[in-house]
Amino acid sequence: MLKFSIHKKLDGTLARAGEIETxxxxxxxxxxxxxxxxxxVKSLTSxxxxxxxxxxxxxxxxxxxxxxxxxxxxxxxxFGPFMDWHGPTMTDSGGFQAFSLGAAFGTAVSKIxxxxxxxxxxxxxxxxxxKVTDEGVTFKSHLDGSKHLFTPESSMEIQxxxxxxxxxAFDECTSPTAPYDYQKKSLARTYEWAKRSLERHEALDxxxxxxxxxxxxxxxxxxxxxxxxxxxxxxxxxxxGIGGSFTKEDIGTAVGWVNALLPxxxxxxxxxxxxxxxxxxxxxxxCDLFDCIAPTRMARHGTLHTKDGRINIKNAKFVDQFVPxxxxxxxxxxxxxxxxxxxxxxxxxxxxxxxxxxxxNLHFILRLVExxxxxxxxxxxxxxKKEFLERYYKK
Amino acid sequence: MLKFSIHKKLDGTLARAGEIETxxxxxxxxxxxxxxxxxxVKSLTSxxxxxxxxxxxxxxxxxxxxxxxxxxxxxxxxFGPFMDWHGPTMTDSGGFQAFSLGAAFGTAVSKIxxxxxxxxxxxxxxxxxxKVTDEGVTFKSHLDGSKHLFTPESSMEIQxxxxxxxxxAFDECTSPTAPYDYQKKSLARTYEWAKRSLERHEALDxxxxxxxxxxxxxxxxxxxxxxxxxxxxxxxxxxxGIGGSFTKEDIGTAVGWVNALLPxxxxxxxxxxxxxxxxxxxxxxxCDLFDCIAPTRMARHGTLHTKDGRINIKNAKFVDQFVPxxxxxxxxxxxxxxxxxxxxxxxxxxxxxxxxxxxxNLHFILRLVExxxxxxxxxxxxxxKKEFLERYYKK
Numbered sequence: 001m002l003k004f005s006i007h008k009k010l011d012g013t014l015a016r017a018g019e020i021e022t023x024x025x026x027x028x029x030x031x032x033x034x035x036x037x038x039x040x041v042k043s044l045t046s047x048x049x050x051x052x053x054x055x056x057x058x059x060x061x062x063x064x065x066x067x068x069x070x071x072x073x074x075x076x077x078x079f080g081p082f083m084d085w086h087g088p089t090m091t092d093s094g095g096f097q098a099f100s101l102g103a104a105f106g107t108a109v110s111k112i113x114x115x116x117x118x119x120x121x122x123x124x125x126x127x128x129x130x131k132v133t134d135e136g137v138t139f140k141s142h143l144d145g146s147k148h149l150f151t152p153e154s155s156m157e158i159q160x161x162x163x164x165x166x167x168x169a170f171d172e173c174t175s176p177t178a179p180y181d182y183q184k185k186s187l188a189r190t191y192e193w194a195k196r197s198l199e200r201h202e203a204l205d206x207x208x209x210x211x212x213x214x215x216x217x218x219x220x221x222x223x224x225x226x227x228x229x230x231x232x233x234x235x236x237x238x239x240x241g242i243g244g245s246f247t248k249e250d251i252g253t254a255v256g257w258v259n260a261l262l263p264x265x266x267x268x269x270x271x272x273x274x275x276x277x278x279x280x281x282x283x284x285x286x287c288d289l290f291d292c293i294a295p296t297r298m299a300r301h302g303t304l305h306t307k308d309g310r311i312n313i314k315n316a317k318f319v320d321q322f323v324p325x326x327x328x329x330x331x332x333x334x335x336x337x338x339x340x341x342x343x344x345x346x347x348x349x350x351x352x353x354x355x356x357x358x359x360x361n362l363h364f365i366l367r368l369v370e371x372x373x374x375x376x377x378x379x380x381x382x383x384x385k386k387e388f389l390e391r392y393y394k395k
Numbered sequence: 396m397l398k399f400s401i402h403k404k405l406d407g408t409l410a411r412a413g414e415i416e417t418x419x420x421x422x423x424x425x426x427x428x429x430x431x432x433x434x435x436v437k438s439l440t441s442x443x444x445x446x447x448x449x450x451x452x453x454x455x456x457x458x459x460x461x462x463x464x465x466x467x468x469x470x471x472x473x474f475g476p477f478m479d480w481h482g483p484t485m486t487d488s489g490g491f492q493a494f495s496l497g498a499a500f501g502t503a504v505s506k507i508x509x510x511x512x513x514x515x516x517x518x519x520x521x522x523x524x525x526k527v528t529d530e531g532v533t534f535k536s537h538l539d540g541s542k543h544l545f546t547p548e549s550s551m552e553i554q555x556x557x558x559x560x561x562x563x564a565f566d567e568c569t570s571p572t573a574p575y576d577y578q579k580k581s582l583a584r585t586y587e588w589a590k591r592s593l594e595r596h597e598a599l600d601x602x603x604x605x606x607x608x609x610x611x612x613x614x615x616x617x618x619x620x621x622x623x624x625x626x627x628x629x630x631x632x633x634x635x636g637i638g639g640s641f642t643k644e645d646i647g648t649a650v651g652w653v654n655a656l657l658p659x660x661x662x663x664x665x666x667x668x669x670x671x672x673x674x675x676x677x678x679x680x681x682c683d684l685f686d687c688i689a690p691t692r693m694a695r696h697g698t699l700h701t702k703d704g705r706i707n708i709k710n711a712k713f714v715d716q717f718v719p720x721x722x723x724x725x726x727x728x729x730x731x732x733x734x735x736x737x738x739x740x741x742x743x744x745x746x747x748x749x750x751x752x753x754x755x756n757l758h759f760i761l762r763l764v765e766x767x768x769x770x771x772x773x774x775x776x777x778x779x780k781k782e783f784l785e786r787y788y789k790k
Contacts, residue, residue, distance in 0.1 A: 039739070043746040046731060068739040072715055076735060084731045320467055336441060336479045340471060344434070344463040351438040351746055 002166065002211040002238055004267045010376050014259050014286030017376040020267055022088040022165040023209065024080065027055045029267065030283045030376075032274070032369040033090060033291035034362060038063045039073065039083040041362075042296050043354040046084035051332065052362050056166075057083075058090040058291045061158055062097030065148075066141050070161035078163020089164040090291070092271070093155045093197075093215070096173045096243070098139040098148075132172055134189060152196035156212075160204045168241050169197035171215035176245035183219040190217050191231050198235060211238035213269060216258050219244060225254055229261035239267040242287070246273075251281040259286030274365060276305075276392050280385045283372050295365045299357035302346045305364040309392050313357070318343040331363035332356075397561065397606040397633055399662045405771050409654050409681030412771040415662055417483040417560040418604065419475065422450045424662065425678045425771075427669070427764040428485060428686035429757060433458045434468065434478040436757075437691050438749040441479035446727065447757050451561075452478075453485040453686045456553055457492030460543075461536050465556035473558020484559040485686070487666070488550045488592075488610070491568045491638070493534040493543075527567055529584060547591035551607075555599045563636050564592035566610035571640035578614040585612050586626050593630060606633035608664060611653050614639060620649055624656035634662040637682070641668075646676040654681030669760060671700075671787050675780045678767050690760045694752035697741045700759040704787050708752070713738040726758035727751075 006018040020027040034041055034054040041049050041057065049057065059079045064070060076082035080089040131138040136151030155170035171190045174183055194214050201212045214237035218224035232240065240262050242255055251273070259268055267288045273279065274292025282290060298304070302314040306326040311318070313325070324334035325342065333342070333356040345353035368388075375384040401413040415422040429436055429449040436444050436452065444452065454474045459465060471477035475484040526533040531546030550565040566585045569578055589609050596607045609632035613619035627635065635657050637650055646668070654663055662683040668674065669687025677685060693699070697709040701721040706713075708720070719729040720737065728737070728751040740748035763783075770779035 038743045038745060039736075040743075040745050040747045043750070045727070045747060045750060047727065063743075067743055068714055068735070072735060072739070075715060076717060076733065082733075082736055082739075084736075319463060320470060322471060332440070332442065338471065338477075340463070340467060341434075341477055341479075344467070344477075348433045348435075348458075348462055350433060350435050351749055352435045352440060354746055355438070355440060355750070 001208040002267070004239070004265065006265070008377050010284075010379070010381055013284045013381075014256060015283050015376050015381060016286065016288070017373050018267070018288060020088070020288075022211070024086060024088045024165055025055075027088050027289075028370075028373060029288040030279075030369050030373050031055050031289055032279070032366050033058045033269070033289055034366070035060075035291050035293045035296070036079075036083060036085070037293070038067065039079040041358070042300065043351065043358050048332075048355070048359060049085060050087075052359065052366060054087070054362070054366060056088040056090060056289075057085050058092065059083075059162065059164070060097055061091045061094035061155065061162060062150075064091075064162055065094060065158050066143055070158045074161035074163065078161075080163065088166070090166040090269075091159045091162045091164040091168070093168040093170045094150050094158065095137060095155065095170050096271075098137045098150050099173055132186075132189075134192065136170070136193075137172070152193040153200040156197055156200040156204060160201075160210065164210065166211045166213060166239065167201075169194045169201075169212060169214045169237070171217055171241075171243060173243050174217060174219055176219060178219060180219075180221060180224075183217075183221060183224055187218055187224055187228055190215065190228070194232055194235055194237075198237070213237055213239040213241045213267075215241040215243045215271075216262070217244050218258075220250060220254060222254070222257050225257045226261055229258040233262045237266065239269065241269045241271050243271045246278075248275075248277055248281070251278050252285055255282055255287060256285040262286075276365075276368060277389060279365075279369060280372065280389065283369075283376070284381075284385075290369070292365075295361035296358045299361040300354045302353070302357065304342075304357055305361050307388075307391055309394060313339065313342050314346050315343075319347075325360055326364075329360065329363065330367075331360050333360040333363075396603040397662070399634070399660065401660070403772050405679075405774070405776055408679045408776075409651060410678050410771055410776060411681065411683070412768050413662070413683060415483070415683070417606070419481060419483045419560055420450075422483050422684075423765075423768060424683040425674075425764050425768050426450050426684055427674070427761050428453045428664070428684055429761070430455075430686050430688045430691070431474075431478060431480070432688070433462065434474045436753070437695065438746065438753050439757075443727075443750070443754060444480060445482075447754065447761060449482070449757070449761060451483040451485060451684075452480050453487065454478075454557065454559070455492055456486045456489035456550065456557060457545075459486075459557055460489060460553050461538055465553045469556035469558065473556075475558065483561070485561040485664075486554045486557045486559040486563070488563040488565045489545050489553065490532060490550065490565050491666075493532045493545050494568055527581075527584075529587065531565070531588075532567075547588040548595040551592055551595040551599060555596075555605065559605065561606045561608060561634065562596075564589045564596075564607060564609045564632070566612055566636075566638060568638050569612060569614055571614060573614060575614075575616055575619075578612075578616060578619055582613055582619055582623055585610065585623070589627055589630055589632075593632070608632055608634040608636045608662075610636040610638045610666075611657070612639050613653075615645060615649060617649070617652050620652045621656055624653040628657045632661065634664065636664045636666050638666045641673075643670075643672055643676070646673050647680055650677055650682060651680040657681075671760075671763060672784060674760075674764060675767065675784065678764075678771070679776075679780075685764070687760075690756035691753045694756040695749045697748070697752065699737075699752055700756050702783075702786055704789060708734065708737050709741050710738075714742075720755055721759075724755065724758065725762075726755050728755040728758075 152170040159167040269289035274294040321339040547565040554562040664684035669689040716734040770776040
């Protein structure tokens with residue numbers, strides 16, 4: 001089970017710098033969690049993940065359940081050893097992908113998209129297709145259309161076999177457009193599922209090898225978010241996830257409502273966040289962990305972070321720029337290659353383009369969160385935030 | 396200009412172990428040349444190429460001419476610096492791809508296929524589509540259908556800008572099914588092109604930075620192969636390429652006819668060969684260098700070399716084999732991953748599958764040729780060949 005300690009709290013905010021200790025190593029927080037969807041960070045080797053000084057990798061329960069199956073992963077000793085990652089690990093509950101990639105594919109349950117599949121923001125009400133009942137979520141595999149049921153119990157069983165250090169309770173991830181009545185009803189269900197998740201987890205993990213995070217939902221309603229923070233926060237979880245969709249404005253408010261009420265001595269993970277502005281706001285609002293596929297998905301499409309904002313390397317102007325993507329960047333890509341070379345690889349649709357771009361974007365976001373942590377420790381957070389965001393967003 | 400020295404000749408064969416010195420470093424021969432088609436070894440970073448102890452990288456003139464264009468590559472200082480490869484380099488003449496990927500696409504000029512495109516072995520006569528004249532080869536870009544002309548002079552000019560240490564004279568790569576009369580006529584043209592290549596090369600490269608290899612063609616006709624070896628061999632080239640299609644049986648004979656006549660003190664490169672049996676036979680027949688896309692193309696399709704022959708990792712039996720691809724292999728992939736994990740990545744169509752498989756197959760072939768070299772030096776070649784081939788081909 002994890003140990004969480006807080007090294008420093010930033011006056012006048014909910015931000016804190018701390019440390020999570022797991023059986024596979026320490027995580028200095030705030031920390032960005034690198035997403036390794038199917039027990040692989042897309043286009044990278046495990047050696048490249050280590051070279052990025054990634055602290056923790058999160059794999060998706062939905063994907064590994066469908067392929068290769070949790071039993072195969074268990075035989076490998078868990079998804080970490082399976083992919084040759086020996087640091088701290090997390091898995092999500094599978095619920096979010098069951099909604100967004102499974103039966104409810106194409107409905108508005110997604111703030112992020114998963115894997116290579118873009119989830120469009122339509123106005124279809126989730127639940128109509130996802131077949132949510134009090135028992136669990138019935139969904140069809142996006143791979144072969146086969147029908148599956150995730151319950152709080154089965155999610156715990158699958159995550160037990162996937163073997164991550166930190167796992168998540170099974171929750172219903174509602175659409176941000178779902179009305180108050182649906183959100184309220186869903187929240188009650190998520191609370192019941194949280195208790196069932198805890199119960200099954202405790203029965204499975206008698207030696208406390210895994211830490212279970214409860215998930216706070218509630219849409220955009222302050223009343224519901226606060227209720228969820230109080231009720232989920234009162235359960236004996238080892239940490240908390242904050243789920244659901246947020247606009248950039250929400251993060252400073254909705255996440256703050258939740259974190260003001262969650263127990264201070266447990267880590268808080270904001271699910272699916274990876275934009276610079278969101279990261280600053282979420283840290284300020286008291287979050288410790290973030291995961292997002294955006295750095296690698298953007299990278300595969302040629303959209304690259306620089307301190308002066310995003311660029312798309314496929315743009316014609318880059319084909320003869322014999323300088324690094326970002327001259328101050330210390331990543332492998334920037335210290336070995338030019339914009340011209342990356343532009344060439346993207347135009348040639350070479351696989352190495354995705355690797356080099358992913359290395360750069362992950363390095364950028366990992367270092368950003370490290371710098372945010374350092375700025376909490378030396379009380380320069382507000383100045384760092386202002387300078388970084390002004391330059392990045394050219395305000 | 397290169398310096399070639401022979402360290403050891405194997406009695407009773409044409410095999411020799413030697414060393415090529417270029418301005419970017421030494422190549423111990425026999426050596427396998429790693430193919431970096433578009434100034435990238437598909438799915439690998441330059442660091443990964445270095446980790447494989449690759450000695451020399453060959454890029455394709457046709458591909459780099461079309462994209463990004465030789466002027467961009469020249470501005471980067473040549474294709475080596477462009478891709479962050481600082482060891483010895485080669486480019487081919489562009490002729491082969493102009494035939495096989497350009498206008499003559501789909502005709503039978505290919506013993507290998509290039510890039511991701513399979514070239515089928517039809518009975519269409521090359522030249523009908525490729526528009527070969529004494530001036531050069533007119534072809535259409537496989538990228539956009541635009542029309543281009545390669546001549547011996549333009550090939551030298553492009554290769555000069557691409558900046559490799561070793562380059563090839565422009566030749567006509569004939570179909571193995573072309574009749575004697577066509578082969579004979581073509582050979583006369585290749586001879587004229589060889590002289591024009593030399594002339595243009597000498598005018599461009601006044602400081603002798605590049606070494607030019609002449610190319611020996613002649614199809615399957617001993618008379619023509621020997622004539623080509625004598626005439627091309629008498630020209631002041633720095634080395635020789637042996638082109639055209641060969642069956643497994645041809646390599647021991649046709650290549651031997653050529654190498655018995657070529658000057659002994661210059662390196663010989665057999666173009667497009669990368670199968671274990673072919674490598675042994677070609678070394679025995681006096682070749683020093685080989686390039687082939689097969690190791691990486693096979694890898695991307697899941698076909699992997701082991702000392703017990705090829706396996707296809709997509710086969711169902713591998714999904715729960717928690718052992719390395721080849722237990723004795725020292726490559727990154729085999730020392731970090733299991734067959735089960737690779738099977739999972741291939742089934743999930745993950746890009747990392749291609750990287751890990753390419754690392755393994757290149758390591759396998761690079762080490763094989765290193766071992767062949769060692770077996771020449773310690774007089775165990777025949778024993779090593781017999782043992783390796785018996786096990787690999789299960790004879």
